[in-house]
Amino acid sequence: MAFLQLKSVGQTYFSKTSATTALEDISLSINEGEFTSILGPSGCGKSTLLSIIAGLLVPTAGSVMVNNQTVNQPHPKIGYMLQQDYLFPWKTIEDNITLGLKLRNQNSKEHIQAAFRLLKEIGLEHTKSKYPSELSGGMRQRVALVRTLATQPKMLLLDEPFSALDYQTKLKLEDLVSSTLKEHGKTAILVTHDIGEAIAMSDHVILLSSNPGRIFRTFKIPETLKSLLPFEARQHPDFSATFQQIWEELEHIEQNDHEQETS
Amino acid sequence: MSKTITNKKHLEYLLSIKKERRNIRIVQLLIFLSFFSMWEISSKQGWINPLLFSSPSKIWSLFLEKASDGSLYIHVAFTLGETVLGFILGTLFGTLLAALLWWSPFLSRVLDPYLVVLNAMPKVALGPILIVAIGPNFGSIIAMGILISVIITTLVVYTAFQNVDENYVKVVRSFGGDKKQCFKEVILPACFPSIISSLKVNVGLSWVGVIVGEFLVSKQGLGYMIIYGFQVFNFTLVLMSLLIIAVMATLMYQGVEYLESKLIKHHS
Ligand SMILES: Nc1ncnc2c1ncn2[C@@H]1O[C@H](COP(=O)(O)OP(=O)(O)O)[C@@H](O)[C@H]1O
Ligand SMILES: [Mg+2]
Numbered sequence: 001m002a003f004l005q006l007k008s009v010g011q012t013y014f015s016k017t018s019a020t021t022a023l024e025d026i027s028l029s030i031n032e033g034e035f036t037s038i039l040g041p042s043g044c045g046k047s048t049l050l051s052i053i054a055g056l057l058v059p060t061a062g063s064v065m066v067n068n069q070t071v072n073q074p075h076p077k078i079g080y081m082l083q084q085d086y087l088f089p090w091k092t093i094e095d096n097i098t099l100g101l102k103l104r105n106q107n108s109k110e111h112i113q114a115a116f117r118l119l120k121e122i123g124l125e126h127t128k129s130k131y132p133s134e135l136s137g138g139m140r141q142r143v144a145l146v147r148t149l150a151t152q153p154k155m156l157l158l159d160e161p162f163s164a165l166d167y168q169t170k171l172k173l174e175d176l177v178s179s180t181l182k183e184h185g186k187t188a189i190l191v192t193h194d195i196g197e198a199i200a201m202s203d204h205v206i207l208l209s210s211n212p213g214r215i216f217r218t219f220k221i222p223e224t225l226k227s228l229l230p231f232e233a234r235q236h237p238d239f240s241a242t243f244q245q246i247w248e249e250l251e252h253i254e255q256n257d258h259e260q261e262t263s
Numbered sequence: 264m265s266k267t268i269t270n271k272k273h274l275e276y277l278l279s280i281k282k283e284r285r286n287i288r289i290v291q292l293l294i295f296l297s298f299f300s301m302w303e304i305s306s307k308q309g310w311i312n313p314l315l316f317s318s319p320s321k322i323w324s325l326f327l328e329k330a331s332d333g334s335l336y337i338h339v340a341f342t343l344g345e346t347v348l349g350f351i352l353g354t355l356f357g358t359l360l361a362a363l364l365w366w367s368p369f370l371s372r373v374l375d376p377y378l379v380v381l382n383a384m385p386k387v388a389l390g391p392i393l394i395v396a397i398g399p400n401f402g403s404i405i406a407m408g409i410l411i412s413v414i415i416t417t418l419v420v421y422t423a424f425q426n427v428d429e430n431y432v433k434v435v436r437s438f439g440g441d442k443k444q445c446f447k448e449v450i451l452p453a454c455f456p457s458i459i460s461s462l463k464v465n466v467g468l469s470w471v472g473v474i475v476g477e478f479l480v481s482k483q484g485l486g487y488m489i490i491y492g493f494q495v496f497n498f499t500l501v502l503m504s505l506l507i508i509a510v511m512a513t514l515m516y517q518g519v520e521y522l523e524s525k526l527i528k529h530h531s
Contacts, residue, residue, distance in 0.1 A: 054437055073439070080437040086430050090452050090529050099448070103438040131529045151438060 002029035003067065003187055004053065004155065010061030010212075011048050021212040022048045026062070028206065028215065030187060032154070035178075037190045037198035037205045039246070041253075045213030046191040047083065050157045053189065054080040066155075076104060079153030083160050085144035087132040093119070093143055094128045100151040115150035122146060122176060138169035145177060155187040162197065174201060174230040195250070199242050200230035207246070209253045217249055317499040322506065325499050342473060342484040343511060345401070349408020350469035354462050356409060357416025364417070365424040365450065366442070382418060386411045387475045394479055404476035404484075411472035412465040419464075423457035424450050456530050459523045466515050470508065 011023040022045040030036055038046055051057040053064055055074040064071045066078065074080075079100075087096045097115050101107045119125050122142045132140055141161060148156060161177070162170040178201055181188050192198050198205045203226055209216040222242065225233045233239055299319045305311045306318035329335035364371035390407060397403040431449045440448065477486025485504045492500030 051433075056433060056436055074437050076439060080433075082430055082433060084430070086428075086434050088431065088434075088449070088452070090455070090527075099434075100438040103435060103440045103444060103448070133529065 003032045004030040005065040005068075006053070006062065007065070008062040009049075009052060009059045009064065011045070011052060011057070012060045023052075023059070024212040024214050026213070026215060028218075030155075030189065032187050033185060034204065035181070035188045035190070035202045037192060037202040038208060039192060039195060039198045039205055040208030040213065041210050042193055044208045044210035046193075046208065047159055049208075049213065050080065050159050050189065050191055054078055054157055056080070076151070077154040078157065079148040079151060079155070080157045081144055081148045081159065081161055084164055085132070085137075085140040087140055087143055087147070089132050092129050092131060093124070093135070096132065096143060097147045097150050100147060104151050106151060111150070111152075114152070115146065118146045118149055119143075122180065136169075137165050138173060141165065141173060142176065145180070149180075149184070149186075153186070155189070156181065158188060158190045160192055161190070163192070163194075170197075171231055171234075177201075178230050195243055195246050196234060196239075197230075199225065199239060199246070200233040205246065207249055207253070209256065211257065216253055219246060314496070315498055317502050321499045322503045325503055329503075338484050338488055339507060339511070342477065342486065342508075345404050345408060345473045345476070345484065346466075346469050346511075346515070348405050349473055350412060350462065350465040352405070353409040353412030353465050353469060354416055354458065357413045357461065358420050358458055360413070360417040361420035361424055362446065362451075364421050365446070371421070378414060378418060382414045386414075387472070390475055390479050393476075399480045399482070404473055404480055407476035408469040408472040412461075412468040415468070416461045416465060419461045420454060420458055423454040427453045453530075456523075456527050459519070459527060463516065463519050463523070466512065466519055470512050474508070 006026050006028050009023060009026040010021070013020045013022055026049065038049065040046055048057065052059045053071075055064070055071045055078070058072050066075050071078075087093075088099070091099070094116075097119060098107060098112055101111050101115065116125070116128070119128065122145065124139060124142055124146075127135060127139065127143070132143070135143065141164075145161075158177075162173055165173065174197065190198070190201055199221060203221055205219040205221065207216045207219070208214065219242070222238045224238050225236055225242070228236060302316070303319050306313045306316060306321075326335070364374065387407070389410060393403045393406050393410070397406055427450055431453065432445050435445045435448050473484070474486040474489070477484040478490045481487050481490055485508055488504040489501050492498060492504065
């Protein structure tokens, strides 16, 4: 049975002068342990979709179910990592990573120790009493990951977590995030506009078209790539073939968009 | 070799900074000394009316006299206490009101025009009404000190609350945090710098409120000394009070700046 199910989810934003449909008829289901990427151009509604799954936004149409129960507020088993790290500058790293535990009333000794172990695992134990401004972009993003994992969610929502980093840091972090999530058996949805990242990290890739955002196609990533770390996957011969395939589909979407505009 | 050259250059650079800082201090001191000596000389020579402008030496001897008979301390303590209470309470109430407006967007929209009107109004004009309502005492002077700063604080802090990046709130909400927790964990700490900087503005405002309050109540304090000196045509007393106020206000402002540097090291 699927862990997460979306049933014809739609979202329309209203303002005084207009109504923008950001998402339309999104249906999908994700099993426990799967890593799914949502790929689409900027502005196609990816962040909106994650906000809905996170329970921060109630969709104007359709419903979200976790373990067959409708979600309409942030679910304790879902962790959300925003597009930037959004660490609180006035809190130390230690206070930042235990924020979720404090808010969820889980700040028992064991939970806090577990959070510190995670920090150690990603190699930042020495930063505990530092402030975010003393850390580099990549380090901050790693701390944000720890903050999200600290409440021990089953599923992680990652909104373009590497888009603000330089290329080298990004490749390293892809490996780190991928192996950390695998090790802890997490389910994940990654939102990105980077085709390579989507292929290297995930089991499935969902392609969104824009205006309004709809599911255009779903790809299965070849078994040969799934078992590899993202960096290794990028070197594998099957990688470029998959890249080519998705690239062509994206071209299709653009053509469709273009036809819609001219007709 | 090249390292020693770099070191030497660095030393020269540090020296030049030090030299400039010293020059600034010297000029500042010169201005200070020449102002007071010019004042003294002009008064002695009768270039300015000594009855009106007094002179630094007369002010100093009056200061020593008042300090030794103890009457000065009571006045200074009163004014100081009122001012500190005025700006702390003004900032506190302003922040509380801003929190209320943040909590209820409806209320904020309802109150918006009233706040604009109240902010534009010269608050000291309410002085006489306050004194009749509260009585000619300590209470109405502090009320004056609060009144003069509370509305502007509300407006400034509320604007800061609204400008907090929504994504920090999202982080708290994604962990199941409610509105109260969003305020406590994000909105309030993120706006600490704005609150402290309105504290700085309020130090100045509160002095105005308290001095005007003391003018009107006319019982105690430096404001009372000014109005009394004016009535008996003792301008030495007036000028002495003014100089004491200048020193006190500066010290207070620096105190708040020190507090600021201690409290908000890590914001941004
Ligand atoms: N709070 C909002 N109010 C109105 N329109 C919004 C809001 N958030 C997003 N949108 C619109 O919805 C569309 C999708 O935005 P978003 O989900 O941020 O896309 P993406 O993350 O894929 O770049 C955009 O056209 C954007 O302008
Ligand atoms: Mg986005």
